[in-house]
Amino acid sequence: MSNNKNIFWDRMQNLDRRYIYIVVALAIIIPLLIPFNSKTYITEPVENLYKKVDSFTEREDRAILMCFMHDASTMPELFPMEVSILRHCFERNIKVFTICFLPTAAPLIDYAINTAKEVGGFDVQSGVDYCNFGYKPYALFLPILLGMGEDIAEAVETDSEGRKVENLEIMKNLKNYNELNLVIDFSASASVQTWITYARVKFGANIGAGITAVMAAENYPFLQTGQLVGMLGGLKGAAEYEKLVDVFASNNVVFSKEIVKETWIPITDKNIPYQFKTARIGMNAQSVAHIMIIVFIILGNIGYFVSRKSKNKELG
Amino acid sequence: MKRQIPLLIVIGLGLLFVVHTFVPHKISEDFYEWWQTWSKAISPFMVLLGIMSLFMVHSTKIKRKTANWQYSFVTLGGLLITAFVGFMWGTREGTPYMWLFKNIQMPMSATMFSLLAFYIASAAYKAFRARSVEATVLLLAAVIVMLGQVPLGAQISHWIPDTSKWILNVPNLASKRAITLGVGLGITATSLKILLGIERKYLGGD
Numbered sequence: 001m002s003n004n005k006n007i008f009w010d011r012m013q014n015l016d017r018r019y020i021y022i023v024v025a026l027a028i029i030i031p032l033l034i035p036f037n038s039k040t041y042i043t044e045p046v047e048n049l050y051k052k053v054d055s056f057t058e059r060e061d062r063a064i065l066m067c068f069m070h071d072a073s074t075m076p077e078l079f080p081m082e083v084s085i086l087r088h089c090f091e092r093n094i095k096v097f098t099i100c101f102l103p104t105a106a107p108l109i110d111y112a113i114n115t116a117k118e119v120g121g122f123d124v125q126s127g128v129d130y131c132n133f134g135y136k137p138y139a140l141f142l143p144i145l146l147g148m149g150e151d152i153a154e155a156v157e158t159d160s161e162g163r164k165v166e167n168l169e170i171m172k173n174l175k176n177y178n179e180l181n182l183v184i185d186f187s188a189s190a191s192v193q194t195w196i197t198y199a200r201v202k203f204g205a206n207i208g209a210g211i212t213a214v215m216a217a218e219n220y221p222f223l224q225t226g227q228l229v230g231m232l233g234g235l236k237g238a239a240e241y242e243k244l245v246d247v248f249a250s251n252n253v254v255f256s257k258e259i260v261k262e263t264w265i266p267i268t269d270k271n272i273p274y275q276f277k278t279a280r281i282g283m284n285a286q287s288v289a290h291i292m293i294i295v296f297i298i299l300g301n302i303g304y305f306v307s308r309k310s311k312n313k314e315l316g
Numbered sequence: 317m318k319r320q321i322p323l324l325i326v327i328g329l330g331l332l333f334v335v336h337t338f339v340p341h342k343i344s345e346d347f348y349e350w351w352q353t354w355s356k357a358i359s360p361f362m363v364l365l366g367i368m369s370l371f372m373v374h375s376t377k378i379k380r381k382t383a384n385w386q387y388s389f390v391t392l393g394g395l396l397i398t399a400f401v402g403f404m405w406g407t408r409e410g411t412p413y414m415w416l417f418k419n420i421q422m423p424m425s426a427t428m429f430s431l432l433a434f435y436i437a438s439a440a441y442k443a444f445r446a447r448s449v450e451a452t453v454l455l456l457a458a459v460i461v462m463l464g465q466v467p468l469g470a471q472i473s474h475w476i477p478d479t480s481k482w483i484l485n486v487p488n489l490a491s492k493r494a495i496t497l498g499v500g501l502g503i504t505a506t507s508l509k510i511l512l513g514i515e516r517k518y519l520g521g522d
Contacts, residue, residue, distance in 0.1 A: 015441070017438045017520060021438070023437075024434050024437045040467060041470050072422040072424075076429075105415070110408055110414065111410050137360070140356060140359055147352055152378035213465070220419075220484055221489050222492040236466070286466055287479065289437075290468075297441070300440070300442065300445065301444075301446055301455075302447075304447075
């Protein structure tokens, strides 16, 4: 019996990795195809970013800049964040600008704006309610970042449609970071630290981050110092922001901790369009995948200890 | 001269930027504006250089029929087709460029990135062992943070997300800050070495 047990664990130790791949694939695909309701808990960095964005509601002299610093590979995590924040801005009449310094990010901006605008049915106009600065070569990242501290229109010059930025209606009452007071950087790298180093330190702009889960740990020191006003970390951060927009912004309600604690929005609710709950659906898959990985770790360790014990016995 | 002139440009401009950061004078501001105009003018040439380099590398591969040279056709074809549809019909929603982006670029990039999940699961099973005290601590921290990141963790017990938060806010933060400080000191030291002409490896050669 004991021998059979050892053979089993030895086999498990040398399990073909393709079996692991199949289990992981199923653990991800099934929850995506059959969504189930799970609760979304709001964390402080997400709450702070939401509140900062919300504080610009209806203000003519405040705007947000969203910097898309990633390509399509990290879209599953970052795209729902971008759509949620754009939706928040459109719901609450907040002026919003978008920019990117990677050519592969340019279509993502169009895609995110169109998703938020069309699925949400918002009557917003380019150049009036929002403005896409479009793609600027990476070599201009620092000159534009620093230049916006003096004069946005001079630093950026034209938007994605080739219009002079200074002539756009949205630019009324906006000059530099004093008004473009919140920059949110979406990336899978440490690019947000460049915004902190220059836009925050030199000009006092508020900086927020939307970042992939693997990079989130890097930014905790900046959250603690207040150099980052808030952060959306991975799909979880995106799911939390989606919920906040559903509970507050789309119902024109001011943020309250009590309401958010008590409110539970089932993702199977047909009234919420699919595009506005992708992160929460994705969190189901992530939950199952995390559990699977934990089970793999436990199984691997049981096998390791059983094999070690039997080897020790053999050696006497 | 091939090394001296670039060295002088780097040292001269580097020192000017240091002065600009610390001296808010009119001349310093003018210099900064002058640099901004120049950097805008230079950037399109960098894109051109990149395209030329890509063409040279892949055309050489095709000519010499090196390993996997067939893929170079795909790279060059992709570049030409994407550029052509972009110039012809623009890059906005509803254009062929956007169709290519949504139906080729997006799924391919996402597929590559999603492979990470499979590798992590496989590595967790095959290599994540409690071989020592340190490895056990790492393993426990990983399990708690993974559970704390998903709704199920909070449903099991509020201790899981609370402990996960503590791990991220205390030991993780302390180690990240130490690394950041170390990197910062390293950058300062390297910058000084470049400004003083001690560090010259970036010029190429030995």
